[in-house]
Amino acid sequence: MNTYFDIFKQFLLLGVISFGGPAAHIGYFHHKFVHKLQWISQEKYGQIVALSQFLPGPGSSQVGFALGYHKAGIVGAFLAFIAFTLPSVILMIALAQLSNQLTDNSYFYGITHGLKLLAVVVVTDAVVTMFRSFCRSKLTKSLAVFTAITLLVFSNLLMQLAVLVIAGVIGIKYLTHSALESHSVKSTFSWWPFVLFIALLILLSALASQSVHWQLAADFYQAGSMVFGGGHVVLPLLQNLLDGQLTTDTFLTGYAAAQAVPGPMFTLATFLGFHLSPDAPYTGAIIATFSIFLPGFLLMLTLLKHWQNLAQSPKLMGAMQGINAAVVGLLASALYFPVFTSSVLNALDMAVVVLGFYCLKQLKVPIVGLVIGFSLLGILLNLA
Template identity: 65%
Template sequence: MKTYLEIFWHFLCLGFLSFGGPAAHIGYFNQRFVQKLGWLSQQEYGQIVALSQFLPGPGSSQVGFALGYRKAGVLGAFTAFIGFTLPSVALMIILALMSQAWLDSVYFFGIVHGLKLLAVVVVADAVLTMFSSFCPAHKTKSVAVLTATFLLVMPGIAPQMLVIGVAAFWGAKYLTNTTLTGEQDSTPQLNLAWLPFIAFGLLFVGLPMLSSSSVFAKIAADFYYAGSLVFGGGHVVLPLLQELLADSISTDTFLTGYAAAQAVPGPMFTLATFLGFHLAPQAPILGALTATFAIFLPGFLLMLAFLKHWQSIANIPKLSGAIQGVNAAVVGLLFSALYQPLFTSSVNSGQDMALVVLGFFLLKQVKVPIVYLVLGFAAGGALMVWT
């Protein structure tokens, strides 16, 4: 029980502090569980991040889910998910009840702006840390730099998937002499945990057949479908959800939910919480929880299918090389995300940049705990609005 409480507490704290989207969340996880707590090595963490890039679903939440799994199995994985997602879900339900009163507050958005500036600091730290760990050689450095260059010129989810695929192919061909995990497996076997994989497929096919039975079945089917087909963060799921729900929810309500999701910490996929609340007016809390669980579930089932055997799969020589290529590409992807959307949507003035520079110094050199930085940046954002 102590282990589960430890997992829940760490992820609950991060759930309150993790502003800035998937790239920032990966940075927060890296700082807490790799650098501070030592739950796993930088290389092992890189494998988890690489796996999350290959699978559909909420990437950063899948990483958190996998960290909980490594610490305490399936129950630990869901404990981590609940801890990390609970603050965002609770806030989204509150905002659904009081959306106009809160979303129209200048000081509320000032605080959010300050916390987005902190996310710039955290992602910058993650990029530097992961670059030194994942790009030790000239070849991997080149992959990271070329990835960042390409994605800065050609942003979007399709170019991201393309460059990760190319990096995996190139790594399988040219990076098989070294490995992230130690001794390579001379008898490669591609194993899966078939039960969650089969469950993923059955739900994908079966839920739409039940969608006409009740409003909650329809919510479950629509949000499970969205979570099954989307790679990346909540920004990517937006157009698919908007298309699926066009006949069920107004554009104003949808955009209000999107604004709320950007204003709270934790995973952007909790946009589903806000939308589910409004899709089931007769039982809004149940609708919110149904939508939330349904959109996260497919990504978690696929994570369970691959994660248990990912260590042995990763030791297959060509896959080991592919993972190294993907890890280097992920560093480039994080660097491009540091600029767009984080930097471009957060740093709007010299004051903003000054706060980022000061925060980076306090984090890296003074080693100020992240909770104090959160309080400081929130106060700074509110102060900038007030002045």
């Protein structure tokens, strides 16, 4: 019991202070659980982080989930998830409620506009950072460019899935390192979470037409099953999945709000679920949140015990290199539409974006400072 309480306490404290996105969260976890508390070894932690990068889903939350599992099994895993996510969920519900009440308020409109401009800065930074990490060869750079062009011309969910599959196949064919071919890899994994993952994918799709809440569960579970590349990529995927159900302004306001609060960016689902279920907004928020996180956790449980062996598969690594390169192109296309086209309305807006990017990259202004600054600038731009 004391172990469970300790897990909940430690992750709740982190959930309150963990600003800065997935990379920062992984740093917080490393400091707390590897160095300070020594719950896990450096080597084991590195393996967990590598697995989170390989699987679809919320990367930093998957790391936290795996740390809880390492400490106290399934119960510990879900306690870690609930505690780390709870502060963000509460804040996102509060912001969603506030956005409903202040829709016609000029100051709120100004803040929203400022946060949408911040989204341009953050997504641009994500594209640049991911391009440097995932696109180091001529082929991976070509895959990123091909994906961006394709999705700018044909922007729909089916095309997104098609380019990811194509990139994975190309990766298997051309990005497999021959030096690793001699490894004999025994393909093994835990069956029950994978069977549950597939069963829920089929069941929720079949029940989606029964009610708004089943539709919510199906849409957000599907999104959580397909998001490679971290929280930033969830924006274009959800926009295509929920095509026509919400305005672009609502999407970008929620995305900007997810940047402004501590904890995982996937709590964008909390904000959207609130707006998608007007008759029972709190229920909708909780269903959307749990549904988008669950598939990533089930896939983590599928491979967690066997990752060290599977990571030696050259074809698997080749496929992931191709998919990661395509994800960069996917995010680049989303940077133009809807992020840029819905946020930057004139030259003054563009000047604010350039200033914000300079503050983020050169002056190293923390995300909390940028949220405050862009909110104030948004109000000023609205009053001008």
